[in-house]
Amino acid sequence: MENSINNDKYILELKDVSVSYNPEKKAIKDVNATIKEHTVTAIMGPSGCGKSTLLRAINRMHDLYPDIKTTGQILLKGENIFDMNPMRVRRLAGMVFQRPNPFPTMSIYDNVLAGYKLNNIGLSKAEKDEVVENSLKSVALWDEVKDSMTQKGSFLSGGQQQRLCIARAIALKPEILLMDEPTSALDPISTNRIEDLILELKQQYTIVIVTHNMSQAARISDNSMFMYLGELIEYGTTKQMFTKPKDKRTEDYLTGVFG
Amino acid sequence: MKKTIFSTSRYRQLKSKLFFYVVCTFCGITMIPLFLILWELVKKGYKQFNLSLFTEVSPSSMDAMLAKISNEPIPGGILNGLTGTLLILLLAMIIAIPVGILTGIYLAENQKKTFTKLIRSLSDLLQGIPSIVIGIIVYVWVVKPMHSYSALAGSIALAIMMLPMIIRSTEESIKMLPTSLKEAGLALGGSYTSVVLQILVPSAFGGLFTGSLLAVSRVMGETAPLLVTVLGASTVNWHITEPTSAISLLIWEFYNDPNLAPLVWSSSLLLLLVVLGINIFAKSIAKKWKIQ
Numbered sequence: 001m002e003n004s005i006n007n008d009k010y011i012l013e014l015k016d017v018s019v020s021y022n023p024e025k026k027a028i029k030d031v032n033a034t035i036k037e038h039t040v041t042a043i044m045g046p047s048g049c050g051k052s053t054l055l056r057a058i059n060r061m062h063d064l065y066p067d068i069k070t071t072g073q074i075l076l077k078g079e080n081i082f083d084m085n086p087m088r089v090r091r092l093a094g095m096v097f098q099r100p101n102p103f104p105t106m107s108i109y110d111n112v113l114a115g116y117k118l119n120n121i122g123l124s125k126a127e128k129d130e131v132v133e134n135s136l137k138s139v140a141l142w143d144e145v146k147d148s149m150t151q152k153g154s155f156l157s158g159g160q161q162q163r164l165c166i167a168r169a170i171a172l173k174p175e176i177l178l179m180d181e182p183t184s185a186l187d188p189i190s191t192n193r194i195e196d197l198i199l200e201l202k203q204q205y206t207i208v209i210v211t212h213n214m215s216q217a218a219r220i221s222d223n224s225m226f227m228y229l230g231e232l233i234e235y236g237t238t239k240q241m242f243t244k245p246k247d248k249r250t251e252d253y254l255t256g257v258f259g
Numbered sequence: 260m261k262k263t264i265f266s267t268s269r270y271r272q273l274k275s276k277l278f279f280y281v282v283c284t285f286c287g288i289t290m291i292p293l294f295l296i297l298w299e300l301v302k303k304g305y306k307q308f309n310l311s312l313f314t315e316v317s318p319s320s321m322d323a324m325l326a327k328i329s330n331e332p333i334p335g336g337i338l339n340g341l342t343g344t345l346l347i348l349l350l351a352m353i354i355a356i357p358v359g360i361l362t363g364i365y366l367a368e369n370q371k372k373t374f375t376k377l378i379r380s381l382s383d384l385l386q387g388i389p390s391i392v393i394g395i396i397v398y399v400w401v402v403k404p405m406h407s408y409s410a411l412a413g414s415i416a417l418a419i420m421m422l423p424m425i426i427r428s429t430e431e432s433i434k435m436l437p438t439s440l441k442e443a444g445l446a447l448g449g450s451y452t453s454v455v456l457q458i459l460v461p462s463a464f465g466g467l468f469t470g471s472l473l474a475v476s477r478v479m480g481e482t483a484p485l486l487v488t489v490l491g492a493s494t495v496n497w498h499i500t501e502p503t504s505a506i507s508l509l510i511w512e513f514y515n516d517p518n519l520a521p522l523v524w525s526s527s528l529l530l531l532l533v534v535l536g537i538n539i540f541a542k543s544i545a546k547k548w549k550i551q
Binding site for chain 2: 059061064087088090091094095097099101103104105114115117118119120165168169172
């Protein structure tokens with residue numbers, strides 16, 4: 001099934017993407033989808049449906065585990081990621097994890113610059129300051145931490161830590177930002193801030209977010225994917241999916257028949 | 260019915276209390292040998308525990324006998340042993356820490372591989388080899404070809420003994436780090452090497468440092484492997500290719516000479532205090548650098 005929104009410029013194209021954790025069973029079955037630039041795409045579905053597995057296929061995180069096999073094509077700006085160096089793929093596709101994970105030994109300042117350090121990209125002091133300030137301003141954290149740059153990132157609150165992790169990801173100016181349930185470990189106020197942030201970041205980045213929370217998907221996403229048992233059941237604009245789902249299973253999920 | 264429930268719960272509370280006291284008693288019993296040893300060493304060693312212990316080399320048997328006859332404290336100290344132990348341990352650390360830490364990282368990062376299981380088993384076996392056997396093997400490998408006892412040979416023997424402890428503590432420290440930390444580093448486009456060196460190792464540094472220090476304190480008092488590798492020396496020696504003394508060797512020498520016997524206690528007290536100090540320091544470092 002070819003799922004696409006319209007004929008605008010696509011930054012990401014998934015072609016027959018399958019992922020299997022063992023040879024007998026596929027965790028994701030032949031997913032086809034295209035994602036437009038500067039949009040927020042939510043991947044929804046019940047637990048174990050393959051949402052995170054699909055997201056992690058996009059930046060080749062599955063490469064870290066030799067038992068996991070990914071097949072098909074994923075085109076990032078027209079280039080197949082499986083023909084690219086995985087390190088380059090991950091620089092272009094930044095990732096934010098479920099639980100905030102700032103590097104515990106690094107200061108807030110160094111956490112933001114971690115991507116540059118890990119990639120051995122040398123920056124002058126002025127450039128470093130600029131990257132840190134811009135990244136932290138983008139995630140609305142600058143005012144809160146500008147006087148405590150040398151403190152460890154792990155001393156911040158959960159919500160602040162997650163915003164720091166987003167700043168760390170966008171500091172490298174990725175093409176797309178992959179978010180794996182970024183608010184599931186946060187309180188409602190912090191969740192609200194992250195959601196507002198996602199809407200702002202949309203102006204500069206393309207965001208793909210895995211979420212368990214349907215109302216969150218409705219609030220922040222332009223397009224939504226519904227996955228069930230490893231299959232992409234439905235993909236369309238969020239408005240259309242929430243008002244007139246095409247598939248009975250999507251409707252059942254959205255109305256709480258299962259979840 | 261109510262009475263039954265009440266009596267059952269009372270019985271369980273009593274059992275729980277009894278168990279608690281039994282545990283506390285046994286904990287106390289395990290402490291007794293340490294305090295008894297410490298008490299014995301302080302009681303017998305305090306007279307000789309003075310500045311000259313740290314500033315003078317070990318006395319000759321004749322000097323000690325003359326002092327004994329005139330009922331004076333035995334002159335001299337264990338400076339040659341102190342410097343020797345320091346030299347041997349430094350060299351052993353230089354050899355064992357990089358090898359041990361890198362092996363530990365490999366084991367933690369490749370847990371399912373057959374090679375990992377083999378290395379882990381061999382490392383456990385290495386820990387079980389008697390220290391005198393390690394000493395004799397190093398004698399054959401190093402002392403004989405070099406035609407000389409040396410600090411280097413002693414440090415190789417101690418490094419072999421330190422390895423299993425450093426490997427195991429490194430493996431456990433790295434395994435304790437959340438997977439998300441490594442994934443976060445790789446997700447930023449970092450190479451495997453840079454993620455290991457810039458994220459995993461600094462994050463587990465407390466564990467690695469503590470493990471290495473504890474390994475040092477464990478081998479510090481080893482005597483048997485040093486007897487057949489460094490031999491001993493009556494003067495301060497900083498050359499790694501020459502025979503050297505060590506605190507534990509001096510204790511052995513003092514023990515074998517009736518005139519020098521009083522120095523056994525002060526030297527042992529010093530050795531024990533240093534080992535205890537290193538242990539307490541290592542534990543406090545581990546606590547301070549624990550991942551938040």
